[in-house]
Amino acid sequence: LALTHLSELMESDVQIHSSCHPIAHNLGRAAYQYFDGLGAAYDGMIGTEDAHLLRLCNAAYLHGVIEFRLRDVVDTNDIASAAREIEESVCDKLTNVATGPWECRHGIGHGIIQRYRLDAEKDTIQKGIDACNQTSFANDCENGLWMDHFAVSGNIMAMENRMMAADVVAAGLLGAKSSLGESQQGNDDLAIIQKRLELPPLPPTLQICSLGTSEFDCFTYAATQYLLVHPGDYIGALQYCTDPSAGISEDEVGICVNGVGSQCAKEHMDDFSVVEEACQTLDDGRGCFMAALDYYRMSSAGRSPKDAGLCENLTRYKSLC
Secondary structure, rough: HHHHHHHHHHHHOHHHOHHHHHHHHHHHHHHHHHHHHHHOOOOOOEEEEHHHHHHHHHHHHHHHHHHHHHHHOOOOOHHHHHHHHHHHOHHHHHOOOOOHHHHHHHHHHHHHHHHHHHHHHHHHHHHHHHHHHHOHHHHHHHHHHHHHHHHHHHHHHHHHHHHHHHHHHHHHHHHHHHHHHHHHHHHHHHHHHHHHHHHOHHHHHHHHHHOOHHHHHHHHHHHHHHHHHHOOHHHHHHHHOOOHHOOOOHHHHHHHHHHHOOOOHHOOOOOOHHHHHHHHHOOHHHHHOOOOOOOOHHOOOOOOOOOOOOOOOOOOOOOOO
């Protein structure tokens, strides 16, 4: 139904028509997550006349579902068997679709490289840390390593987010479900799916900091990745740090939160009310705000925001400023 809805949108919206391939890719990813499985995401189309819909936008939906199925493989030693399973259950049954089997196997290639790429990032970081540890300035070196990692990965994620058009995909799913008269609960579920599609992914990615010897530096810069994808969403970045699913310690949460405060100050050196607005959403935002003050002093040769008249309009943290 979502594919039918997308085809209708393509007829009425030139922008969606011209961008249908990345949109359909993400629609497939969303369907895999929403329906929690390969078969359900294809909605019984495989082996039926409706399977022709899977060729829409050069089979991008077909590819998207397969990508996320293979990215779900926990042990990379199992990737080949998972690929063969997809070939048997999906590809071999698309003979009634033009180039269907080929498109399906092509999608398996997408999924395989994406799964290995997840491990490649960790391998690259580990090699960098190992090299830093062979210098006489390992901590300073690792500080630069983590800053660069989150800046580059954040920009890549931001680019992919725009390309995959998560907002359009979510709207398309909502439109398809509303035509079925789905409940508000279904809409709430879709909001969660949209959040998962909008990279960076869920907070467990913060566990990558365990690779380093200087977790302080890693958690300090971690939220910059989120903010490159969601510019100006400091409250969202704080929620990213404090989400229980991250599985990090209270001290590590605090470092991440302080990193958000520092980044907020960096981007608003002339308006500390923005910093206060973000930090005060926490149960105790003093650490967040103090980190912002420390950043300001460090980047202003020891001057304080008060010297620049930036504390006058503050309320909750005016005494700290």
